[in-house]
Amino acid sequence: MKHPYLSEDHEIFRKSLRKFLEKEAVPYYEQWEEDRIIPRSFWRKMGEQGFLCPDLGEEYGGSEVDWGFAVIINEELERVGSGFIGFGLHSDITVPYISSYGNEEQKQRWLPKCTTGEIITAIAMTEPGTGSDLANIKTTAILDGDHYILNGQKTFITNGIHSDLVIVACKTDPNAVPKHKGVSLVVVERDTPGFTRGRKLKKLGLHCQDTAELIFEDCRVPKENLLGEEGKGFKYLMKKLQQERLVVAICAQTASEDMLADTIEYVKSREAFGKSVSQFQNTQFKIAEMATEIKMGRVFLDQLIANHMAGEQVVTEVSMAKWRLTETARKISIECMQLHGGYGYMEEYKIARRYRDVPVASIYAGTNEIMKKIIAKNIGL
Known part of the structure; x- marks a missing residue:
């Protein structure tokens, strides 16, 4: 086919x-x-x-x-x-x-x-007090002659240490009603006066990925660095989140496939009670269940990618894929670690790293609870 x-x-x-x-x-x-x-x-x-x-x-x-x-x-x-x-x-x-x-x-x-x-680029949306509720961000960018004066703090920023170019979601009109109409996107370049990096954050997983706090204190950004139009930032963010969440779903699906492949290889080679672990009925049933769920996820995801590439609006389906595939990956990381036995808890085995890396995918790019709210709204609830 x-x-x-x-x-x-x-x-x-x-x-x-x-x-x-x-x-x-x-x-x-x-x-x-x-x-x-x-x-x-x-x-x-x-x-x-x-x-x-x-x-x-x-x-x-x-x-x-x-x-x-x-x-x-x-x-x-x-x-x-x-x-x-x-x-x-x-x-x-x-x-x-x-x-x-x-x-x-x-x-x-x-x-x-x-x-x-x-x-290397980054996008700065999340703040210490604001995650999914982007209309209520506190970072401001007030026009002063030829520059925006940017003040605020961002956190959990992927590529935060390496980034040379940061797209910052900020309020150019803090008094706008409704609030989301005051949001704009301003591009901040490395070494811009008033722009500093805070801590490189220590995370449970994703250890090699640089995540950081970003701080803007009277940061003077040329007005030529406004991306698009003032007040359209929230609209831009909502439109682009479809692809962001699809990328998260793709990575979660791939992680599930990789964990299963590693586990199948392990249970075939590991012996207990005189036979390979793969010959026990419990192992076979667990593997069969995971393989089925992963296969169904792949079929849904591939068609969704094709529809996205065709320019279709698939926000509902992307939200479904994002929450379901990340939850599946988290569940599979637990099952696969269990099938590895004590060795699954050892750092030298990849499944240990997967076990700590996978869970955050259900949080970033919009929590899975937000995904369910989007789905419910879009199907008429």
């Missing part, structure tokens, strides 16, 4: 990327986990090979290919480790704001270096 969005060209690309990662990422990943950061040199290598922002137009350094190539990049990075989420955030979440809402001068100034890895 024809795949809904992948062709032979995609599979050739996947083989090339996998070979690259086996050489440039797999041998070093454990060290990066210990270092609590992925080196910028790896970002540059990704850029040199065309593995950053491949769907951008050639005039901006991209390959101008369909989004299926981006899906493959997210999948193959996830198979190595969940700590690579910053690459998907850069290529498929942050950069699309610039390519969609930026003017030509902004695109020419920033996008070519985004494709080479010279510029």
Whole structure:
């Protein structure tokens, strides 16, 4: 049966990327986990090979290919480790704001270096007191002559340490009614006066992914760095969250597939009571249940990706995929660790890392509780 969005060209690309990662990422990943950061040199290598922002137009350094190539990049990075989420955030979440809402001068100034890895991007929405409720953010950007004066604090920012370009959700009109009409997006560049980084946050999992606090104190941002129109920021965020949540679903599905494959290999090789663990009925039933759930998730996800690539509005279905596939991955991490026995709790086994990396996917890009609210609203409740 024809795949809904992948062709032979995609599979050739996947083989090339996998070979690259086996050489440039797999041998070093454990060290990066210990270092609590992925080196910028790896970002540059990704850029040199065309593995950053491949769907951008050639005039901006991209390959101008369909989004299926981006899906493959997210999948193959996830198979190595969940700590690579910053690459998907850069290529498929942050950069699309610039390519969609930026003017030509902004695109020419920033996008070519985004494709080479010279510029690493981040998007700053979450604040210490505001997560899912973006209309109530407190960070302000007040126009003063030729500059916006930016004040506020952001937290849990992916790529927060490495970022050279940060899209900041802020209030350009703090008194707007309704509140969301005061939200705008302002782009802050590295070394802008008044912009500082707080702590590199210590997390339960995703150790090699740099997550940080960002602080803006009378930060003077040129008004030319306004992205799109004033007051349209909330609308832009809502529109782009569809792809962000889809990326999270893709990574969760891939993690589930990888955990199952590792566990099948382990139970076949591990012996207990004179036979392999895979021969016990309980093991077979657990594996069968997980394989079925994972397969059903993949079929739903692949069709959803195809619909998204076709330009369809699939907010409801994306919300379904985001919550269900992340919950599935969390459940599978527990089941697979149990099937590994005591070894599953040892750091040298990949399942231990998955067990701590997977749960946060149900929180970021909108909590799963928010996903259920969206679904309920969109089906008429």
